[in-house]
Amino acid sequence: MSAAGAGAASGVVIGLVAVLLGQQFGYLDLGTLSGGLTLLVEGAVGFGILFAAAGWAIGRRYLRRNPPGATDSNEGAPVATSAPKDPPAK
Amino acid sequence: MRIHSVLVVLLLGVTALSMAPVAHIGGAPGAARTADQAATPIFSASAAWNGHPVAFATSAGHAISTSFGAPVTIEFQWNCPGTTGCGFGITDAILHVLYLGQVVWTKDQGFSSPGMPAVQGQYNLTSDLTGSKYLVEGLFLVQAVLLTNGGGGSWSQSFYVQVSAPNHVTVAVIGLGVLALYEVTALLRVGPHALPKRPKQPTGAASSPPEAKP
Numbered sequence: 001m002s003a004a005g006a007g008a009a010s011g012v013v014i015g016l017v018a019v020l021l022g023q024q025f026g027y028l029d030l031g032t033l034s035g036g037l038t039l040l041v042e043g044a045v046g047f048g049i050l051f052a053a054a055g056w057a058i059g060r061r062y063l064r065r066n067p068p069g070a071t072d073s074n075e076g077a078p079v080a081t082s083a084p085k086d087p088p089a090k
Numbered sequence: 091m092r093i094h095s096v097l098v099v100l101l102l103g104v105t106a107l108s109m110a111p112v113a114h115i116g117g118a119p120g121a122a123r124t125a126d127q128a129a130t131p132i133f134s135a136s137a138a139w140n141g142h143p144v145a146f147a148t149s150a151g152h153a154i155s156t157s158f159g160a161p162v163t164i165e166f167q168w169n170c171p172g173t174t175g176c177g178f179g180i181t182d183a184i185l186h187v188l189y190l191g192q193v194v195w196t197k198d199q200g201f202s203s204p205g206m207p208a209v210q211g212q213y214n215l216t217s218d219l220t221g222s223k224y225l226v227e228g229l230f231l232v233q234a235v236l237l238t239n240g241g242g243g244s245w246s247q248s249f250y251v252q253v254s255a256p257n258h259v260t261v262a263v264i265g266l267g268v269l270a271l272y273e274v275t276a277l278l279r280v281g282p283h284a285l286p287k288r289p290k291q292p293t294g295a296a297s298s299p300p301e302a303k304p
Contacts, residue, residue: 003283010273010280017270024228024263026252029150031231033191051277058277059284068286 007055015047135168137234144249153250182237227255
């Protein structure tokens with residue numbers, strides 16, 4: 001999954017959570033089916049797009065700081081430049 | 091992982107509010123209605139939530155502020171002009187809490203046949219919701235219903251209540267807050283997803299070269 005896709009997935013969840021929290025704090029009315037579903041869909045789509053953009057930007061920034069090939073597969077861990085030396089022969 | 095999170099949200103939002111078996115009530119919630127206009131003389135009724143007339147709380151902006159920390163009393167009043175009454179009786183006083191159009195909590199008080207006379211009267215429906223004090227809060231759509239027999243139809247009134255918990259400490263708020271925090275931190279860790287994917291190694295290949303024997 002790309003960074004934008006991962007961000008969008010987080011955004012969808014955050015959108016649903018935001019709408020449910022809005023109802024909990026008394027700002028949103030989820031009493032009716034049509035109105036409630038509309039708010040949930042709007043929240044999921046809106047936050048999904050917003051977080052997708054944020055994920056894309058975070059991914060770009062990560063690529064600038066960690067170009068492919070400069071790091072190993074451990075997400076930024078330094079690459080070993082030389083093997084450990086053998087102990088001196090007796 | 092993401093699908094699991096979505097399911098957690100939906101379950102938390104819907105089932106946390108399912109305090110009673112779900113039942114469906116017909117008709118769209120809205121303003122007060124008298125179903126049987128043919129019944130003469132006209133039957134009228136009203137209700138009050140802890141003394142606040144519900145007729146003034148038909149919009150979310152005019153919700154009645156309340157708490158689940160103490161028992162709730164809903165006072166029904168009805169009236170039929172004249173001395174003979176409407177010719178039917180009140181058989182049920184019902185209170186529904188709606189969430190996404192579904193009844194998530196109900197309180198039903200039935201009256202034995204032939205019901206309470208519909209000439210003029212009142213009934214106080216008391217419900218103890220203190221068990222939900224730390225479970226949920228927020229804006230809820232409530233429906234007060236009076237059922238009649240003998241072709242009297244029914245009367246219902248939808249209204250809003252604003253339930254407040256002390257310091258917003260409820261299971262729903264804390265659970266949703268934790269989930270939101272988790273997703274925000276997940277967003278901050280999406281950077282490595284931008285790396286190009288490396289082709290997978292064939293499964294038959296040895297993971298490490300064989301050691302040379304002396």
